[in-house]
Amino acid sequence: LKVLRFITRRLGISILIVVLAVSLMFGMIHMIPGDPTSVILGPRATPELRAELNQRMGLDQPVAVQLGRFLGNVARGDLGEDPFSRRPVAEIVFEQLPFTLMLVFTAIGAATLLGVPLGCFSAIRRGSWLDRASAVMSVAFIAIPSFVVALYALLLLSVRWRWFPAIGAGESGDIADQVHHLVLPAMALGLGWIGYIARLVRSSMLEVMEENHVRTARAFGLPENVVIGRYALRIAILPTVTILGLGIGTMLSGALFAEIVFSRPGIGKLLHEAVMTRNYPVVMGSVLVTTVFFVISTLVSDILNAILDPRLRGAGDQQ
Secondary structure (H helix, E strand, O other), X not given: OHHHHHHHHHHHHHHHHHXXXXXXXXXXXXXXXXOHHHHHHOOOOOHHHHHHHHHHHOXXXXXXXXXXXXXXXXXXXXXOEOXXXXXXXXXXXXXXXXXXHHHHHXXXXXXXXXXXXXXXXXXXXXXXXXXXXXXXXXXXXXXXXXXXXXXXXXXXXHHHOOOOOOOOOOOOOOHHHHHHHHXXXXXXXXXXXXXXXXXXXXHHHHHHOOOHHHXXXXXXXXXXXXXXXXXXXXXXXXXXXXXXXXXXXXXXXXXXXXXXXXXXXXXXXXXXXXXXXXXXXXXXXXXXXXXXXXXXXXXXXXXXXXXXXXXHHHHHHHO
């Protein structure tokens, strides 16, 4: 029952966040200089054609009315129509979304598989050469911006050494080719998170290993690998679960650089092109879907934390 109340409360907050984020972005888009009808129809379009397109896109109405209409359409599952291709925005967005999700989950998965063991071993070998080397690498990974990693990975691993393809997402249906195209952008996107996760796991492990239940387990003579895995890492991993939820949402926005540098299809590249052409319906559809996935990822991490750590459910009930 406590879990159900916790999920209901978090779900309500998540819906509010989505509405506020979309409303804010809607207002910001209309503050961008430039006339979208001029971009769509060209500079030689007649005033009559511009007025007709403005009316069809709803741009002749006040911003508050446009926002209310947009939210009402979203509630019915309608994200609008692309004024260029006359296709539904939802169809365009969900065509590109799988490429971005594949990139994001590959990057965060690889970062987790490397960062968690690295942080765990650093905590176990505290003060050793492995701990010091891990600290140097982690800080270096965190400090290097993802777009810099993307550019150097492209220049060295693709252009100079030709180990990986430079652009594209691979042939449709060829999983091996798609994975080959995925390595460089996933590395560029997830490299910094390896160091971040490793530092977080190390810090949590050092704190948990000093707690009474870990000392008690050792006093009973349990093997060290059982003490580390069952009693220490299980608790120390909780902050990482929360960070992974935020990391997925952050990577959804960071994927823009990787998709542009490596010319990959995806929602980030779609959003960039839509902003440049003042394509309001596609911009709002892309922002809405990205915001929803960001909120879902943080919601899932909160729920997993509440399931793994009952103290969080109790703290939520007291608020």
